[in-house]
Amino acid sequence: MSKTKERTHSVAANGVPPQQQGAGPVAPPRVSARRRRPGVIALSLALIAAGGAGVAVLLLQVGHRTQVVTVVRDVQVGQVLTEQDLGKASISLDPAVKAVQANELDSVVGKRAAVELKPGSLLTRSQVTKDSLVKAGEQLVPIGLKPEQVPATALVPGQKVELVHVPAQGATDTGKTSDTPPQTIAGRVVKASSAAPGTGVVVVDVATSANDGPTVASWVSSSTLRLVLDAQDGN
Incomplete structure (x- = not known):
């Protein structure tokens, strides 16, 4: 057998290349364990929960819509409101806006416009009156x-x-003054x-x-x- 074959046989026998046969055992890499901080973890969980709750509230507010009465035709001051002058719409309504609810439409029909009403606007109670703007007498x-x-x-x-x-x-005499108001x-x-x-x-x-x-x-x-x-x- 030749020397080349002997060297090949030697590598195959022990599974280690000749240049590494003399080296000692290789130590595994050290993995440093991170120190866990319970306070940081608890704070992170609390922030995640608060953010999720805020998003949920926002979605509920955006999704909540109210049926209200709208104006669909020009209505002059003092004009009696009819069903043809009014419509309904579903909107996300700010609580500060005191719009007439859609189920209260019949309560404003027959009343007079206290101000000029324009199409596309919401109808509020302050914009209508049961009294005639020109009273008797x-x-x-x-x-x-x-x-x-x-x-x-x-x-x-x-x-x-x-x-x-x-x-x-020129209707009064020049130079004369009057104390009469x-x-x-x-x-x-x-x-x-x-x-x-x-x-x-x-x-x-x-x-x-x-x-x-x-x-x-x-x-x-x-x-x-x-x-x-x-x-x-x-x-």
């Missing part, structure tokens, strides 16, 4: 106000006003239009007593009327 007088006569404070239905008669220029008539805003394009004139419907209606109309015709707002609380 009153008359409705339209008053046109030029841009410089329109108050900066928004005119809203129910706002109390004073209609003041201002004599036209100007004539005034109490009124209540029923509706105020938007400013007309180009002119900026705002038309305000004012309810007055039936006895004062003709007088106010004459002041409007002669352009001797001014509108003054009363304090909202009546003081």
Whole structure:
């Protein structure tokens, strides 16, 4: 047998290459055991549980929908509401929004709009009234106000006003003064239009007593009327 065959036979016999036969045993790698911290583990579990609970609450809130009454047609101030003016929608409603529930739709049909209603809006109790905006014994007088006569404070239905008669220029004697206060008539805003394009004139419907209606109309015709707002609380 040749020397090459002898060396091959020697490797096959003991299963170890010749260059490693003289080496000692190889020690296994040391695995360091991590020290477990029960406090950290408990905190991690608590955070996971809290996060899961928060997600669950959020999903419940998003998934909770309420049937409410909506406006589907333009409704003017004082107009009686009909079923055709209203609709229903299912939405996620904030508790702070006091919308009329869908099962209460019949309770608002037949009432009057206290404000102008626009399609797509939610209907609230404060937007309707069972009372007529023009009461018995009153008359409705339209008053046109030029841009410089329109108050900066928004005119809203129910706002109390004073209609003041201002004599036209040249109607009084020059150089004479009068201690008599100007004539005034109490009124209540029923509706105020938007400013007309180009002119900026705002038309305000004012309810007055039936006895004062003709007088106010004459002041409007002669352009001797001014509108003054009363304090909202009546003081």
